[in-house]
Amino acid sequence: MQLPFSFPSPLRTERLVLRFMTVSxxxxxxxxxxxxxxxxYMTYEPRDRPTxxxxxxxxxxxxxLAGDGDYWQIAATLDGRVIGDVYFTIKSVExxxxxxxxxLHPDFQGRGYMSEAAGAMLALAFDQVGLRRIIAVLDPRNDGSTALCRRLGLREEAHFVEDEWFKGEWADTGIYAILAREWASRG
Ligand SMILES: CC(C)(COP(=O)(O)OP(=O)(O)OC[C@H]1O[C@@H](n2cnc3c(N)ncnc32)[C@H](O)[C@@H]1OP(=O)(O)O)[C@@H](O)C(=O)NCCC(=O)NCCS
Known part of the structure; x- marks a missing residue:
């Protein structure tokens, strides 16, 4: 793997610019x-402006990214506005x-913007960082997120039943994953 690895901000995709966030x-x-x-289905409650x-x-x-737990929270921007973000973290260097x-802001959902942003992130992760496996952890009721996983080529690998107390109820956890070789052989 090519670690440490700095995100090549700004990274242009077909319609978006992916870049580091700033206080603006x-x-x-x-x-x-x-x-x-x-x-x-996020781990947090709606946030106020100071948070x-x-x-x-x-x-x-x-x-x-240099070691376990290091992360990027990369802004997906359209015409200069941050419409969403992609989170990416090293789970295990070993x-x-x-x-x-x-x-993604709901006003910008349903147009393939996150497929584009996350697809660019997977390409970077496999082709340049040299990672072998990328996972997504989600609530299986989150249809938007499970559909996005499938669009990107992630397979459902696990469905844990009521394994987590989440926002006032026992909830399931889904694990989706894709390997570098699967990414490389995508049609
Ligand atoms: C998960 C999330 C980012 C998915 O957003 P999304 O807009 O559905 O995903 P995409 O950007 O890939 O867009 C796909 C949709 O655009 C449509 N689309 C239009 N043009 C497209 C294109 N060029 N490429 C791909 N899809 C396109 C697809 O048909 C699909 O529409 P559908 O949902 O009606 O089937 C969004 O639901 C979200 O932000 N949810 C709230 C936060 C959250 O729960 N995050 C995940 C926690 S695990």
């Missing part, structure tokens, strides 16, 4: 992280495994 993005990020619908400001300040400093996550 706080309002854009607050616009979606404050929403009940966006947070329904988003604190988080974005942390995200803005997360540039380099196992060459990372985890990906995502969120």
């Amino acid at each position: 993005d706080i309002d854009d990020v607050h616009a979606y992280q404050s929403r009940e619908d966006v947070c329904r 988003v400001a604190e988080k974005v300040t942390q995200y803005a400093d997360a540039h380099v 196992q060459q495994t990372a985890e990906i996550g995502w969120s």
Whole structure:
């Protein structure tokens, strides 16, 4: 693997620019992280502006992946506005495994923007960082997220039943995954 690895910000995709966040993005990020619908299956509750400001300040400093737990929270921007973000973290250097996550402002869902952003992140992770396996951990009721996994070529590998107390109820956990060789042989 090519570690340490700094995200090549800005990274252009067909319609988007993926780049590091800055404190000037706080309002854009607050616009979606404050929403009940966006947070329904996220680990956090809707965030107020001071909380988003604190988080974005942390995200803005997360540039380099070097070891377990290091992460990127990369802004997906359209015409200069942050419409969502892609989370990417090293789970294990030894196992060459990372985890990906995502969120998109509902006004921009349904147009393939996250397929485009997350697809670019997988390409970078496999082709340049040299990772071997990437997983997504989600609530199986999260149809938008499971559909996105399948679109990207991630397979459902596990479905844990009521393994987690989540937002006031016992909830299931789904694990999706894709290997470098599966990414390379995608049609
Ligand atoms: C998960 C999430 C990012 C998926 O967003 P999304 O917009 O559905 O995903 P995509 O950007 O890949 O867009 C796919 C949709 O755009 C459509 N589309 C249009 N043009 C497209 C294109 N060029 N490429 C791919 N899809 C396209 C697809 O048909 C699909 O529509 P459908 O949902 O009606 O079938 C979004 O639901 C979200 O932010 N949820 C809240 C946060 C969350 O739960 N995150 C995950 C926690 S595990």
